[in-house]
Amino acid sequence: MTVAGWIEIVLFLALLTAITPPLGAYMARVFRGEPVLLTRVAGPVERVTYRLLRVDPERGQDWKGYARSVLVLSAVFGGVLYLILRTQSAFPWNPRNLGAPPWDLSFNTAASFLTNTNWQYYAGETTLSSFSQMAGLAVQNFVSAGVGIAVLIAFIRGLAARSGNHLGVFYVDLTRAILYVLLPLSVVVGLVLVSQGAVQSLHGLTEATGLTGRPQTFLTGPVASQEAIKELGTNGGGFFNVNSAMPYENPTWLSNFVEMLAILAIPAALTATYGRMVENRRQGWMVFGAMMSLFVVAVAVVYIAEAHATPAMQAAGLTGDNLEGKEQRFGIASSALFTAVTTAASCGAVNAALEALSGFGGVVPMAQIMTGEVIWGGVGSGLYSMLMFVILGVFIAGLMVGRTPEFLGKKIEAREVKLTVLGTIAVPMMVLVATAVAIATKWGAPSIYDHGPQGFSESLYAYTSQTNNNGSAFAGYTGFVQPNGTNAGAFGISFADVLGGLAMLAGRFIPLLAALAVAGALAGKRVAPAGLGTLRTDTPTFGVVLVAVVLIVALLTFVPALLLGPVVQGLSDQLYG
Amino acid sequence: MRELRTAVIAALALTVALGLAYPLAMTGAAQLIFPGRADGSMVEVGGRVVGSTLIGQDFARPTGRKDAAGDPVLAPDPRYFQSRPSVTGYAPAATFFNNQGPNQKALAGQLDGFARAYLARERPYTPGLTRRGIPSDAVTTSASGVDPQISEANARIQANRVARRRGLPLARVLTLVDDHASRPLFGLAGPKSINVLQLNAALDREPSR
Numbered sequence: 001m002t003v004a005g006w007i008e009i010v011l012f013l014a015l016l017t018a019i020t021p022p023l024g025a026y027m028a029r030v031f032r033g034e035p036v037l038l039t040r041v042a043g044p045v046e047r048v049t050y051r052l053l054r055v056d057p058e059r060g061q062d063w064k065g066y067a068r069s070v071l072v073l074s075a076v077f078g079g080v081l082y083l084i085l086r087t088q089s090a091f092p093w094n095p096r097n098l099g100a101p102p103w104d105l106s107f108n109t110a111a112s113f114l115t116n117t118n119w120q121y122y123a124g125e126t127t128l129s130s131f132s133q134m135a136g137l138a139v140q141n142f143v144s145a146g147v148g149i150a151v152l153i154a155f156i157r158g159l160a161a162r163s164g165n166h167l168g169v170f171y172v173d174l175t176r177a178i179l180y181v182l183l184p185l186s187v188v189v190g191l192v193l194v195s196q197g198a199v200q201s202l203h204g205l206t207e208a209t210g211l212t213g214r215p216q217t218f219l220t221g222p223v224a225s226q227e228a229i230k231e232l233g234t235n236g237g238g239f240f241n242v243n244s245a246m247p248y249e250n251p252t253w254l255s256n257f258v259e260m261l262a263i264l265a266i267p268a269a270l271t272a273t274y275g276r277m278v279e280n281r282r283q284g285w286m287v288f289g290a291m292m293s294l295f296v297v298a299v300a301v302v303y304i305a306e307a308h309a310t311p312a313m314q315a316a317g318l319t320g321d322n323l324e325g326k327e328q329r330f331g332i333a334s335s336a337l338f339t340a341v342t343t344a345a346s347c348g349a350v351n352a353a354l355e356a357l358s359g360f361g362g363v364v365p366m367a368q369i370m371t372g373e374v375i376w377g378g379v380g381s382g383l384y385s386m387l388m389f390v391i392l393g394v395f396i397a398g399l400m401v402g403r404t405p406e407f408l409g410k411k412i413e414a415r416e417v418k419l420t421v422l423g424t425i426a427v428p429m430m431v432l433v434a435t436a437v438a439i440a441t442k443w444g445a446p447s448i449y450d451h452g453p454q455g456f457s458e459s460l461y462a463y464t465s466q467t468n469n470n471g472s473a474f475a476g477y478t479g480f481v482q483p484n485g486t487n488a489g490a491f492g493i494s495f496a497d498v499l500g501g502l503a504m505l506a507g508r509f510i511p512l513l514a515a516l517a518v519a520g521a522l523a524g525k526r527v528a529p530a531g532l533g534t535l536r537t538d539t540p541t542f543g544v545v546l547v548a549v550v551l552i553v554a555l556l557t558f559v560p561a562l563l564l565g566p567v568v569q570g571l572s573d574q575l576y577g
Numbered sequence: 578m579r580e581l582r583t584a585v586i587a588a589l590a591l592t593v594a595l596g597l598a599y600p601l602a603m604t605g606a607a608q609l610i611f612p613g614r615a616d617g618s619m620v621e622v623g624g625r626v627v628g629s630t631l632i633g634q635d636f637a638r639p640t641g642r643k644d645a646a647g648d649p650v651l652a653p654d655p656r657y658f659q660s661r662p663s664v665t666g667y668a669p670a671a672t673f674f675n676n677q678g679p680n681q682k683a684l685a686g687q688l689d690g691f692a693r694a695y696l697a698r699e700r701p702y703t704p705g706l707t708r709r710g711i712p713s714d715a716v717t718t719s720a721s722g723v724d725p726q727i728s729e730a731n732a733r734i735q736a737n738r739v740a741r742r743r744g745l746p747l748a749r750v751l752t753l754v755d756d757h758a759s760r761p762l763f764g765l766a767g768p769k770s771i772n773v774l775q776l777n778a779a780l781d782r783e784p785s786r
Contacts, residue, residue, distance in 0.1 A: 008766040052590060053583050068580055076584040080592065126671050135596035142595045171587065178591075183599065190603050191610070197631050200607035200615045205670065208619070208626040210634045211777055212654045218629060219670035220617045225603035242672040245720035247631035248617065253761030310679035313713070316688035320713035324684070325674055327719050328661065328726040329761075331768035353674040353720040362679075454678035476676035569680050577682030 001307045005333030009299055012257070012337060013292070016264055020288065023265060024272020030180040031153045031173060031273070033057075042179045049175050060166030063520025066154050067513055069170035070147060074114055074509075077143060082110040084136040085128070094129035095204030095219070101127055104492035105480050111501035113137050115508035116144035116378050118230070118237030118348050118471040121479035121497060125240050130202065130221040137237055138226040142178055142186075145233030145266075148380030149177040151512055152270060153277075155384045158519025159408050160278045165523045167516070181266065182232060189262050190228035196258075197251030198224040223248055231262035234378045236348030236471040244338070244351040245327055256334050256351060263347045267376040270383045278408055282538035287386055290546045294375045295344050298364045303336040305361035311573040325356030336361070343368045346378035348471025355450070355458070355474040359570025362474070363562060366461055369470045370558045371550050372427055372511075378469060381508075384515040386550075391420045391518065393549040394537060403535050409527035416521050423514030427467055427507050428557045434463040434503050435561065443495035449476030452576025457565035464558075466500045467507035620774060622781070628774055632669045633660040633725040636777060653698060655742045657777045658727070658735050661714055662691045665722030674720050691716040702738040726770040729758055745783060753779050 029036050035043075050057055061069065084091070085106040089099050101109065105122055112119040113136070122128060128137070150173035157167050194200050199220040206218040223239045227249050230236060240246040250256050268288065275284020306322045313322065326335045335352040342349050343365035354365055368375055374386040391407055395417050398405030405412040438444030438459045447462070448455040458477040465472055479496035536542060607615035618630045628634045636657035639649040653659050660667065664675050664687075677684035692708055695715050700706045712730040727735075732754045740750040757776045761767040 004766050008762075011766075049590070053587055054579075055583065069583075072580045073584040073587060076581070076588045080588050123671075123673065134600040135592055138600065139592050139596040143591060171583065178595070183595075186599070187603065191606065194607040194611050194615050197614045197618050199617050200604050201617070202604060203616060206617065206619065206626070208628050210628050210636070211622070211774070211781065212636050212638050212657065214635045214637060214651075214667075216628055216632070216634055216667065217670045218617055218619070218632065222600040222604055224607060224615075225600040240672050240721075242674055242721045245674075246669075246672055247721065247723065247725060248669070251618075251631050253767040309713075310684075312677070312679055312681060312684040313688060313717075315685040316692055316716075317708040318688060318692060318711060318713060318716060319709050322679070322717075323713045323719075324677075324679075324688075324717040325720045326717075327721060327724050328714050328728060328768065328770050329724075334767060351720070353676065355674070355676045355678055356684075356720075358679045449676055450678045450681055452680065454680060457678070474676070474678070475674060476678070569678070572680070575680055575682045575685055 020268045023269035027273040028276040055171045057172045062165045063516045067516045078114045088132045091131040093131040102492040104494040104497035108497035108501040111504045113140035115504045117469040117504045118235045123241040134222045141229040141233045141235040145379045146174045146177040150174045152380035152384045155519045156277045158523040161523040186228040190224045193224040196255035199248045200224040231259045234345045234347040244349045260341045263345050266379045267382045286543045290543045299340040302364045305358045306332050310358050325353030344375040346373040346470045362566040369468045371554045373468045388423045393546045410525040419514045419518045423511045426510045431467045447496040453568045467503040633723045635667045660773050661724045663722045669723045729769045732771045
């Protein structure tokens with residue numbers, strides 16, 4: 001650990017806090033349909049889009065209509081993406097003439113990008129053509145992020161509605177999320193990344209002969225444009241197999257800093273958007289504070305853990321930081337911070353190999369994902385999941401102090417509580433069941449790479465990450481065997497691909513539908529004025545309650561599993577293999 | 578039906594706009610504003626492409642011997658600073674990580690091998706160098722397998738060997754190391770690092786004696 005490292009972390013947190021109010025206010029204006037600076041350019045495009053889609057922006061949808069639009073669009077896009085992958089040899093920009101990935105890998109990858117997970121069983125540059133990456137994957141980077149934001153906005157409208165049962169119009173929210181937020185930010189971030197050295201070209205392969213005569217083959221592609229939305233949309237699927245550790249994706253310390261800010265900017269700012277839309281900014285800050293306090297602990301633990309030699313290093317007589325699987329230009333601080341950022345947000349991009357993290361270093365990414373991706377979380381999905389925990393917190397706290405549970409002046413009744421519990425418990429249950437099936441049956445075994453508890457950690461991480469739509473990995477765990485650099489003769493491990501794919505779909509859509517249903521149930525409720533008996537939800541005290549609910553309901557479920565894997569490794573110097 | 582029709586049109590429109598127009602426009606803009614960087618920061622020496630400043634490479638030469646499989650055995654060229662070890666053959670177009678966890682025997686063995694090789698290479702020129710004195714970047718593999726940089730401490734150890742083998746004054750080599758050491762954010766953050774390819778290319782430009 002160094003003073004400079006801590007300064008970097010504090011600087012990052014300060015900048016994140018500073019951009020939250022202005023960006024949050026901007027998004028609130030956008031989703032209320034108020035004019036912003038970009039309206040001049042984007043307004044006409046918006047109107048053409050609605051005409052093309054034959055959508056009436058004035059005709060609001062109830063929660064079922066909104067959910068139907070989300071599901072139908074997702075189904076269509078899932079099909080489109082699967083077809084693009086399966087026919088990639090027919091498309092241009094395929095410098096290596098790669099064939100189609102196998103069906104099981106394609107299913108997993110399509111599910112992965114559709115659900116904003118971006119889990120990578122495929123190996124970017126050696127499995128997929130530039131066309132598949134930009135017209136297939138990167139489109140989903142925008143759309144899945146846009147869907148997350150749209151559903152959040154609909155959820156907030158349900159909380160704030162004074163009458164009626166309308167949550168807005170899905171295609172209007174999606175269009176605005178892309179046109180006013182994701183696309184302009186991607187252009188800016190993409191060009192900043194190119195200025196640092198991220199590649200953006202369609203030249204394909206370049207041969208070089210090094211200073212001592214060693215040959216080296218280089219591949220470029222439309223990387224920066226994909227990298228930008230990969231971070232901003234908390235997607236995380238890299239153009240290259242090693243993701244943001246690859247210098248062509250993330251060339252410098254500065255590009256790394258920008259990428260980290262890009263990952264958390266929108267999820268953090270949405271808390272301010274929420275505060276404005278429910279006309280109580282303190283509500284937004286309460287959620288922001290709860291997320292920040294959990295996050296600060298996570299960052300500190302990884303940073304401290306990685307600044308020590310691992311058991312394998314000690315066995316080889318080495319001292320110093322755990323630089324295994326880390327890049328020199330980032331060092332321990334930027335690697336630790338990125339790791340915490342990407343697993344807090346449901347991003348899953350990595351600038352270091354998570355499999356090589358020390359035992360306790362590895363607890364943090366897993367534990368953050370296990371909270372259900374609510375420490376910032378994915379764009380939109382993080383906050384609507386956190387607001388479900390808020391409702392749960394209101395219910396629990398209300399019971400404890402003997403008051404009628406109310407949230408934003410609306411009574412929380414049986415239907416909302418049932419749906420909320422479904423939305424918050426379903427994902428942890430699926431993680432545990434999928435992991436249990438994967439480690440207890442012979443089908444899960446071929447995917448495991450490391451020995452001892454690390455092999456269990458790989459499995460646990462794989463299903464935790466996929467079900468919670470994160471996408472980062474202990475990447476020894478595999479669903480795709482790729483013998484020799486091209487995918488001729490390669491095959492998918494069907495069990496891992498299909499189980500993972502289903503986990504991602506269920507982990508995305510069950511909480512999403514539960515959130516919309518809760519919003520639908522709350523939308524029509526009468527707002528009672530706050531009285532002396534009202535439990536206030538915009539105070540630091542309630543923030544503590546919220547943190548406790550997250551820890552107890554989500555994280556506590558996983559403590560036994562964590563003990564068996566990364567914690568055991570952190571406590572012992574024993575080597576396995 | 579109406580819902581499906583809307584979704585199909587939306588999928589087509591979004592694919593064309595975000596999947597083709599956006600990346601192609603970005604490519605055009607990047608090529609216009611940052612031509613060299615957008616194409617991979619390639620380095621030319623004497624009109625020949627020798628690599629990329631952003632991508633680490635292997636500064637090794639064939640020894641003339643062959644291994645059991647009949648492939649030529651390579652050895653690090655002692656006249657050059659050496660990159661961090663890589664198990665991917667420094668392949669920037671087929672990247673992967675070895676994925677050995679922190680408590681794997683295989684990782685301990687790999688680290689031990691790299692430490693032996695480092696000591697064998699550097700100790701003749703840096704007497705008193707021990708395992709505990711090896712900077713950890715010198716024996717660990719990076720996540721990308723193509724890390725272009727090494728730590729300052731690693732470069733200072735290697736400078737002893739490079740100076741001797743090239744017949745250059747140590748002070749001159751250390752000056753070159755300092756010239757190529759960079760620290761982000763005006764020297765406030767991040768580790769001080771040296772780009773190995775740029776440093777080696779600068780060494781090759783030194784007048785030989």
